[in-house]
Amino acid sequence: MSFDLPAYLSERRVIVDAALDKYLPTADQEPDNLHASIRYSIFCGGKRLRPILALAAADAVGCDFSHVTPLACALECIHTFSLIHDDLPAIDDDALRRGAPTNHVVYGEAMAILAGDALLAFAFELIAECRAFCPADRVLEALVMVAQASGTRGMVGGQVSDIECEGRTDVDEKTVASIHERKTGALLIASLVAGARLCGASGAQENALRRYGEKIGLAFQITDDILDLEGDAEKLGKPLGSDLKQDKATYPKILGIEESRTLANRAAEDAIAALSIFDEKADPLRALARYMVERDN
Template sequence: MTSSIERGTVVANAQASDLTAFDLKAYLQERQAIVESALDQSINVVYPEKIYEAMRYSLMAGGKRLRPILCLAASELVGGTIEIALPTACALEMIHTMSLIHDDLPSMDNDDYRRGKLTNHKVYGEDVAILAGDGLLAYAFEFIASQTQNVPPERVLQVIAKLGRAVGAAGLVGGQIVDLECEGQSNVSLDTLNFIHRHKTGALLEASVLCGAMLAGATEAELQRLARYAQNIGLAFQIIDDVLDITATQAELGKTAGKDLQAQKVTYPSLWGIEESRRQAAQLIAEAKAELSCFGELAYPLMALAEYITARKH
């Protein structure tokens, strides 16, 4: 038995015989609304109010909510529900928001705008911004542990371990440190660039997909397929990000355009050019979708999300 929130009214569109019939726009609107509501309820402003306000400021600043939606879609793909995956989906957005707050700091990328709004440190100061990121990171794990229901404890532990690795030195932090070390260097190799982005961007995207599937009891073979899918979309996501940094305006990006060039960063377009970068991203998306072909129509949401990554304008 499943409720409307478990399957969602829009998933019925995936019963069409062709992926083109799947209404991704409606799917995203429905899932974003579910995630936004859950995030809004996840953090209350209590004493000391400033830290909770700073945490909420960035957490509720909008965005595509791609990571939570990937988590929910992966859970449903292997027979799970939205309910069992929603706390982890929220935690993923908390961790992603932490990474954005810290990435924007003067000691990192030194950016004034994020998602079309002033960055956290421009509103609250560097000290509070650092603590807001720390608060979100810690709370993410508490939220999974305390809010996940109707899931065997060993699966919850597995998810916590996976997320911890994805955000730490073996994942996001490791990618960020190599990225910082490579700033201003013109001889950065493709292997090094891939390492940076498979860790800095890809690790959390991969965890988003795998955690949703783990909570639903995915088999090892299913997890391997989903890992390859997620690794490919993660790299494609970064390639398109690099392209957009050159081709999009600040209004389209919601953050300062041209930051990579200004920071003298080696990017995929700087190695391949814009058109070849787009071709490489499209190839990665095709390979990602191929990994899900065995799931049939159940995979339509994840396949459509993969295509959305290369088609996005911001």
């Protein structure tokens, strides 16, 4: 396949960044510190993976991707909210992310908590913007998917289990999988399926995208765990070994690094196989599956 993923990613990042810039309150609006804090973390060099998955899911089902741009921006707001809160001293206590000081280091803990809160509320306002392009019923259904993926059954629940497993020696592969399915997998799947739902995808298309999302979620997380051990700290923008330091439940800890790598590659292949019902309009998703295991940041 000759699909040019780097060009695709960079084109889509520009689109997502421009839309985020348009939607988010500017830092000259009151309270200016709050808006500056929000923009600091949003425009801190993220990969825009979740937005790009939502847009690529729209591509795959043959829909104009611009119809799901507000959803794409909402997903990045939710992802950023979760990073800001996870980095807080009371949670992971990380001072560096993407090569820059974390939100609370720059703006203080109170502002970081409130900036995260505001981003989460704003995300749902943004999803409702899809009403301009899509039937209200579908917008509500997509919104519920994203809310569920963010809450106690999704991201927040996974983060709680992750914290509770720190330092434990009896954590098995099933538990690690369950943590990551909720902490990262759920929102990746919601990005794809909510994007497709907005576009009126069929049940079979949604199921294929869900299966694809499960597999890339696994590939993404294992790769994350490996990069934390063997990556390039400069490219990652943070010091290596933070999982070890916090004694986190990770795939390399349970399976060893070679078996983890094999599992990640198999998951990427399974993700591509899940897309068999789609034509070449799903090539970006196929290329993204490979990117999940080949990325260096």
